[in-house]
Amino acid sequence: MGKNEKIIVGISIGDYNGIGSEVILKTFQDSRMLEFCTPVVFASVKLMSFFKKEYDMEINFHGIDKIEDVIHKKINVLNVWKEPIEVNFGKEEAKAGEFAITSLKASVEALKNDKIDVLVTAPINKSNVQSKSFSFPGHTDYLAKELGGNSLMFMISEELKIGLLTDHVAVKDVPGTITRELIEKKINTINKTLIEDFGIIKPKIAVLGINPHTGDNGVIGDEDDTVLRPTIENIRNNGKIVLGPYAADSFFGSGNYKSFDAVVASYHDQGLIPFKTLAFGQGVNYTAGLSKIRTSPDHGTAYEIAGKNQANESSFKEAVFAAIQIYKNREEYQLYAQNPLKVTAKKEYSKKNF
Template sequence: MSEQRPVIGISCGDINGIGLELIIKTVSDNRLLEICTPVIFASNKVLNFYRKGVPDINFNFSSIKDSSRINHKQINLYNCWEEEVNITPGQLTDAGGKYAVQSLQIAGQALKEGKIDGLVTAPIHKKNTQSAEFNFTGHTPYLKNLFGVQDVVMFMVAENMRVALLTEHVPVKEITKYVTKENILSKLQIINNSLKKDFLIDKPKIAVLGLNPHAGDEGLIGKEEEEIIRPAIKDAKQKDIFCFGPYSADAFFARGHHEKFDAVLAMYHDQGLIPFKSLAHGEGVNYTAGLNGIRTSPDHGVAFDIAGKNKADESSFREAIFKAVDIIKNRKEYEEQRSNPVKKVTNRIVANAVDEKITEIPE
């Protein structure tokens, strides 16, 4: 890991999406160089193509082919390919997927080898990235495989809430087979560890949502809550994980109960992401908890409908870089505290949990 400002790698995403526009808009702010050193994994030709589409921005970079030659005084472009590429903004093409994967693989390997301190990934499209060589439904399962870990958590984070997912990109009809006691315990353990070391929360409080409407209504609308989720919560408490539930998802968010917890574990994608994206005010970040390396991304997709039109909002992408830098610093502080227990860790994160009794929230 760099002894200077942290080195943040940035994969370019689908070359026909909004990723490169977001990257240019974000890193062109010279103040970013005061907190990190950005390294964009793409090519000169692709980056210059999109630079022309974002006028009135002063954007310069240093082109490198070796991670040991990173220039800490300016933006770096790591050339992942030299050949000419047909760029068609807004179009779903094989080339868009091919080079998105190439950028991700090179950047991911750099993260694994410690050549960069964190990775921020621009959006990819699941349809044109699928192949025999890349048989993954997104960044999260790919990085899980790359780092060789048993489990990870898709963790959506913002200033006012954190939402984790039990299942990610799974068809609705298949969700129930992943709602198991073992899976819930695994996710809760990762969430608990991440809140402590990545967000410096000493005693995290975690809410667990039910699967069925009204959290099963005591077994009248499904049995998963009584037979699986509640027993998993009980076992997690025995492992010193401070968690509660299962809560009815609709009432939970509608009544603002998420503000009383440091994180919420949702059972499936839309159950967690619809309220998150509605309440995170456009600045949410997707964080992959459970990896040795640090990876974040914006909370949106390729947005082909506005690609190449200079209409993309970089707010979430900027937050993804800030969050990666924060987590790098937090992990360092956490390790220093562990090696020196006498030192008092100052928690720079204001936890959402309040002092009232959490058990007063109806489950």
């Protein structure tokens, strides 16, 4: 990235029958966004022009066929296909899933090769994207394979950050999936991302129990006592501030989460229900633990309102801002790691959180 150039934000189009196109256009219809970044939408000019007309928006695109032709202060649309597409808002179609993955693969390839700086993904439908060439539960698993590292679904907002021990795992399989090794790996990833990506020097992390009331001394399951507690104690003995397990039912209602920099939930709904209740519309899904930065909004395709010009772009816009800030925080952390004297002590290299 040149000295006077903006961070290049790659954007995968997601399911074009959903609201992804609408929140992308609404986000960048505000020309001030181009002061923060240079967007590149991986789709086709024809498709984006259709959406522009459909939503009656005053917005201009710069169509390109090669990523090297990106122009800063423009909304770039990289043609990753040129064939015409029939959009059927609100419909789950195999073709829409196919093109969503075409966009995703092209954008991830650009990310791997440093042609874009960060990636923001519009929502896909986990059902219609399945094929012989793509058999992943969602973005996170695919990105982990392509980019390497210890991937973690990390839901972030200004007031709340929640990481998951298990994400797209059936509830019946959760206890057997949570091992000491998994707990240590996920908590280490959260601790690392809080330091390097969010500028929190000494993170304080809470861990929620696996069973109701953290097992009630073995009455409602013994996993909290035999697996979770001893692992947390071991991590704490190694110098990290990790507390728990806490009973999940009262943890958020009591406001206890406000005392921590991040919360670790044992399974998907234990973490995402309170997160979406407290932060919906302002939250961001961040794939932590990877060498590259990917964010997405905290909602899905929303077929029920697709094409009706009713979608709220707030979460997508927050995902763009989060990706930009995390990129800057990582740069500053690397500068600090190389030469602490170059970063003033009063910043503790960066105190700006989301």
